[in-house]
Amino acid sequence: MNQMKFMRKSPQFIYQSLPAVTGLIVAGIINVTGGNALQTFMGLTTTTMGGYASTALVNSRRSMAIQETGRLQDEISKLQRALKIKGELDYLQQQRELLTGKVNSLKTEEEDLERRIIAIKRENYNLEDLETRIEKSKALKMEINELIGELNTIKEQIKEREDQKDNLSLVSSQFLQKQAELDDLKQYIDKLSKSKENLEITKVNYEALNQKYTILENEQNKILNEIEILNNTKKVIQDKINENEKYEIKLNNIKEEFEQKQNELANLNDKLENLNQQTAELEIFRSSYDVLKSEYDTLENQQETLALEIPRLQSERDRILQEIQTIETKAQQVDILRRELDELEAKFRIKRNDLGSLKRKIEYLETEKANLENEIKWREIEIQTKEGKIKELQKEIKTLKEDLEEIKNSVDYAFQALKIPVEVKAKQMRYFANESDFLNQFKDYLKAKGLTFSDRVINAFHTSLKVQDISALVILAGISGTGKSELPQAYGEFIGAPLVMLPVQPRWDSPQDLQGFFNYIEKKYKPTELMRYLYQHQKQDDLKNRMVLVLLDEMNLARVEYYFSDFLSKLESRRNKPTFLEIEAGSLKLLDEDKRVKIPDQFLFVGTMNEDETTQSLSDKVLDRANVLTFGKPPELRLRGVKQTVEIPKEYLSWETFISWCQQPQEGSSVSDSVKDYVNRVNHIMEALGRPFAHRVYQAIAKYVVNYPNALQNDNIRKAAIADQFGQKLLPKLRGLMVEDSNVKPQLDELKKIIDELGDESLKQAFEVARNGQYGQFQWKGMVYQETTND
Numbered sequence: 001m002n003q004m005k006f007m008r009k010s011p012q013f014i015y016q017s018l019p020a021v022t023g024l025i026v027a028g029i030i031n032v033t034g035g036n037a038l039q040t041f042m043g044l045t046t047t048t049m050g051g052y053a054s055t056a057l058v059n060s061r062r063s064m065a066i067q068e069t070g071r072l073q074d075e076i077s078k079l080q081r082a083l084k085i086k087g088e089l090d091y092l093q094q095q096r097e098l099l100t101g102k103v104n105s106l107k108t109e110e111e112d113l114e115r116r117i118i119a120i121k122r123e124n125y126n127l128e129d130l131e132t133r134i135e136k137s138k139a140l141k142m143e144i145n146e147l148i149g150e151l152n153t154i155k156e157q158i159k160e161r162e163d164q165k166d167n168l169s170l171v172s173s174q175f176l177q178k179q180a181e182l183d184d185l186k187q188y189i190d191k192l193s194k195s196k197e198n199l200e201i202t203k204v205n206y207e208a209l210n211q212k213y214t215i216l217e218n219e220q221n222k223i224l225n226e227i228e229i230l231n232n233t234k235k236v237i238q239d240k241i242n243e244n245e246k247y248e249i250k251l252n253n254i255k256e257e258f259e260q261k262q263n264e265l266a267n268l269n270d271k272l273e274n275l276n277q278q279t280a281e282l283e284i285f286r287s288s289y290d291v292l293k294s295e296y297d298t299l300e301n302q303q304e305t306l307a308l309e310i311p312r313l314q315s316e317r318d319r320i321l322q323e324i325q326t327i328e329t330k331a332q333q334v335d336i337l338r339r340e341l342d343e344l345e346a347k348f349r350i351k352r353n354d355l356g357s358l359k360r361k362i363e364y365l366e367t368e369k370a371n372l373e374n375e376i377k378w379r380e381i382e383i384q385t386k387e388g389k390i391k392e393l394q395k396e397i398k399t400l401k402e403d404l405e406e407i408k409n410s411v412d413y414a415f416q417a418l419k420i421p422v423e424v425k426a427k428q429m430r431y432f433a434n435e436s437d438f439l440n441q442f443k444d445y446l447k448a449k450g451l452t453f454s455d456r457v458i459n460a461f462h463t464s465l466k467v468q469d470i471s472a473l474v475i476l477a478g479i480s481g482t483g484k485s486e487l488p489q490a491y492g493e494f495i496g497a498p499l500v501m502l503p504v505q506p507r508w509d510s511p512q513d514l515q516g517f518f519n520y521i522e523k524k525y526k527p528t529e530l531m532r533y534l535y536q537h538q539k540q541d542d543l544k545n546r547m548v549l550v551l552l553d554e555m556n557l558a559r560v561e562y563y564f565s566d567f568l569s570k571l572e573s574r575r576n577k578p579t580f581l582e583i584e585a586g587s588l589k590l591l592d593e594d595k596r597v598k599i600p601d602q603f604l605f606v607g608t609m610n611e612d613e614t615t616q617s618l619s620d621k622v623l624d625r626a627n628v629l630t631f632g633k634p635p636e637l638r639l640r641g642v643k644q645t646v647e648i649p650k651e652y653l654s655w656e657t658f659i660s661w662c663q664q665p666q667e668g669s670s671v672s673d674s675v676k677d678y679v680n681r682v683n684h685i686m687e688a689l690g691r692p693f694a695h696r697v698y699q700a701i702a703k704y705v706v707n708y709p710n711a712l713q714n715d716n717i718r719k720a721a722i723a724d725q726f727g728q729k730l731l732p733k734l735r736g737l738m739v740e741d742s743n744v745k746p747q748l749d750e751l752k753k754i755i756d757e758l759g760d761e762s763l764k765q766a767f768e769v770a771r772n773g774q775y776g777q778f779q780w781k782g783m784v785y786q787e788t789t790n791d
Contacts, residue, residue, distance in 0.1 A: 100151065414518075414588055418527045422536045422543060426496030430651035435661045438653070439709060445494050448646045451486055456762075456785040457629065459709050460724050461487060464627035465604050466662050466707045470700045471627045472571035475555070475618070477609040477782060478631030484608040485553055492549035496652025497604070500529050500550045508558035511566050518584040525583065534581065534597045545655050547602045555607035560622055572625055574601055602655050611781075620733060624697060627704070627728045630766075630782025665702040671712055675702045678722055681754055682730055685747045691733045701725040716759075723760035727783035731770065737778040739771050748778070 432438040439462060446453060464474040476484040492499040505513070516527035527535070530550060537543045555564070570579045580596040607626075609618075618628075665672045679698050686692050701722070705711055708721035737744050748771060755767055766783045773779030 414524050414585070415583075415590075415594075416524075418516075418525055418532055418535050418583075419539075420532060420536075421540060422498060422533055424498060424540075424542045424546070425648070426650055426652035427542075428651045429654050430496065430649065432653075432657070435709065442491070442494050445646065446490055449490060451483060451490060453483065453487060454785050456720070457487070457631075460627075460629055460785070461491070463704055463708045463721070464629070465491075465606075466658075467627070467700065467703045468571075468604055469575035469601070470572070470696070470703055471625060472568060472574070472605060473622070473626040474604075474606045475609060475626050475628045476606065476631060477611060477628055478784075479633065480610050482631035482634070484631050485551065488549060488551050488606040488608075492551075493648050494653075495547060495549075495658075496649055497547040497549045498533065498543075500533050500548060501553060502528065502530055502551065503553045504555045504557050504563075506557045508563040510563055512584075513558075513563045514567055515581060516584075518586040520586055523586070523588075525585070531581070531583075531597065534599060534603070535583075537600055537602070538598055545602075546652060547604060547655055547658060548600075550603055550605045552605070552607035554610055556609045556618065561619055565621065568622065568625055570599055571605065574599060601659075618732075623729065623732050624693075624700075627725075628732070628782065629728070630784055632782065632784030661707075663706050665699075665706045671706055671718060672702055674718065675705050675722060678754065678758075682726070682751065685751050685754075686730070686733065688747050689734065689737060689744060693730070693733070697729055701729065719758045720760055723755075723758045723763040724783070726755070726758070727763055727766060731767065732780045734770070734778045735780050738776055739773075739778050740776055744778075 432441070439458065442462075443455070443458060446458075461474065461476075464471065468474070474488075476487065478484060489499060502514070508514070514528060514530060516525060516531045518525050533548055533550075537546075537548065552564075567581075570581070573579050579599045581599060583590065583595050583597060585595060618626075665675075676698070679701055683692060683698075704725050705718060705721040708717065708724075711718040711721045737748075739745060739748060752767065755763055762783050762785050766781065770778050770780045
């Protein structure tokens with residue numbers, strides 16, 4: 001099962017695991033060939049580190065190639081934009097020809113009027129008619145002068161475009177050169193891809209070789225175990241052979257003793273036969289004795305004569321009986337020896353059979369031993385070959401280790417600016433009874449600092465920060481000196497959030513200006529404060545669960561779409577999935593955890609805008625994803641309030657507390673239905689004006705309203721929140737409409753009725769100002785909140 005799971009791993013996982021497997025195999029080879037524990041560990045470490053270094057080198061080259069491709073494509077895009085100059089030059093030349101014709105026509109009319117004036121003076125025509133014609137002539141002259149001015153302007157533009165056209169050939173040659181570089185780079189990428197395929201094939205061969213080596217190693221261990229078992233068996237057999245030899249010696253001794261006993265038995269048999277004869281004779285003697293006894297009575301008289309013979313015969317009888325008993329005892333001993341001899345012969349036959357089996361087994365084992373010795377010799381040759389390869393690998397490992405050390409030192413040097421810790425001043429967590437308590441204390445904090453903002457502005461700013469998952473940016477726009485920068489700074493101080501101040505420069509034209517870039521000359525990464533805070537937020541423990549406030553000051557000094565568009569899209573995607581930024585590392589290799597920097601939900605983004613001739617306007621893409629609060633001319637000018645000595649809070653508002661105040665709109669609730677009714681009615685009007693919107697705008701408006709303080713409890717406050725979103729998201733889409741157009745004016749009248757229903761004076765005034773814009777266009781200047789207090 002584990003093997004199947006391994007086979008289902010991605011090729012990237014196998015590719016990354018290859019150095020570790022190589023390290024384990026090298027360590028195993030060193031261990032098998034008799035290396036000690038230190039040599040085994042060094043082989044494992046150097047092989048693994050070298051493998052990872054080589055893998056890092058390949059990935060670094062591939063990453064560099066991809067980055068170079070992206071850079072060339074950006075340059076090609078810029079060159080393509082430069083090529084559009086030719087179309088603009090043709091258009092300006094056409095305008096010059098039209099204006100030249102118009103000027104010539106007006107000059108002809110002027111000359112005709114002058115001739116008429118001269119004729120009138122001669123003929124004394126009516127003076128009033130003459131004065132009228134003179135005024136008409138003056139008007140024509142003024143118009144001619146204006147057209148001549150426009151013609152001169154166009155001529156200057158044509159001259160500038162002609163200069164650009166002269167440089168167009170150089171740009172075209174650069175474009176062709178970059179295109180050639182791009183083709184070379186594509187060929188290099190294809191070469192890298194083929195190298196990767198060869199590496200994959202090598203990896204597969206290596207895995208097969210590793211599997212074969214593992215099988216052979218297991219077989220070798222098995223054979224060694226069998227050899228050890230056979231040696232032990234051989235030893236046992238040798239012991240048995242020695243024991244059998246002892247038994248054979250003993251058996252020979254027993255045979256000799258048996259033969260001796262057989263000789264003794266033969267002698268005893270001879271004696272027994274003699275004894276039997278003697279016994280027979282004795283029986284005869286007994287019978288004779290009986291006869292004699294019978295005759296004894298008759299021969300009693302001969303007793304005295306035979307008395308001397310009787311003792312001798314009795315002693316002879318006793319001797320014979322004693323010999324008979326001795327013979328019987330020896331016969332019993334012979335029977336015992338015969339039984340022992342039979343047993344020894346049986347044992348001898350068994351031992352002889354065992355000896356034959358052992359001899360056959362010894363012959364088989366000797367054959368196996370010869371085979372194993374041949375196998376061991378072959379293995380030793382293979383091990384010597386692999387030892388040669390190991391030495392070559394050790395040389396490569398040493399080289400790669402040196403390269404890895406150099407790369408490590410280069411990475412530490414290149415990213416030292418990114419790893420500077422963030423200073424955190426607020427150390428303790430701060431608690432509030434509820435959201436209303438938080439807002440009341442924040443308003444008191446602003447007054448203590450001598451800052452004056454209406455409750456409407458404070459509530460709108462606070463609510464816009466709460467809904468940053470869908471409206472990812474809060475923009476404070478208006479004239480200079482209205483406190484646009486001081487409000488977010490005071491808010492960050494009050495909640496104990498570190499402040500990242502980013503003054504936008506007019507030269508900003510790419511995401512690198514916001515995030516930082518890699519200096520290829522110095523071999524160092526130059527992070528912005530934003531990137532350093534993002535990087536440290538996932539490294540520093542004291543930044544966990546903490547909010548960070550990012551302030552883009554005067555963000556429209558440069559085109560927002562150039563440097564912030566991609567980043568804004570990533571901010572919006574935070575609500576669906578974790579979002580990351582990629583650190584540009586040049587040719588250096590970084591770990592994924594260091595290369596990918598997460599954009600946490602805890603980062604709140606605020607931008608300020610000054611509206612004057614030096615700034616750029618915002619596109620609909622930015623407006624749809626932002627809440628814009630307008631700071632207009634105050635009703636009356638006044639001095640700043642008395643600034644008290646206010647200590648910056650040493651406590652911070654936790655992210656959990658802040659997010660607990662955020663609510664989601666519920667489908668079918670009275671608040672959601674009310675918002676949906678207003679938004680649908682306005683969307684019908686905007687569709688008729690050619691400016692419709694979709695789900696995201698409606699969802700953003702609904703979430704803003706349900707999160708506005710006390711909007712769920714108070715109908716007037718809810719309408720004020722809806723009015724905020726009308727001014728922040730919907731009415732800016734109508735910029736540029738001709739208000740007196742027959743298709744536009746009725747729709748604007750219908751829109752005015754809906755605005756009147758909301759009853760918000762700030763929205764009414766802003767709408768009227770926009771309708772009365774210059775040149776008959778709808779010019780939205782933003783809502784300026786009146787100095788009122790929401791209780």
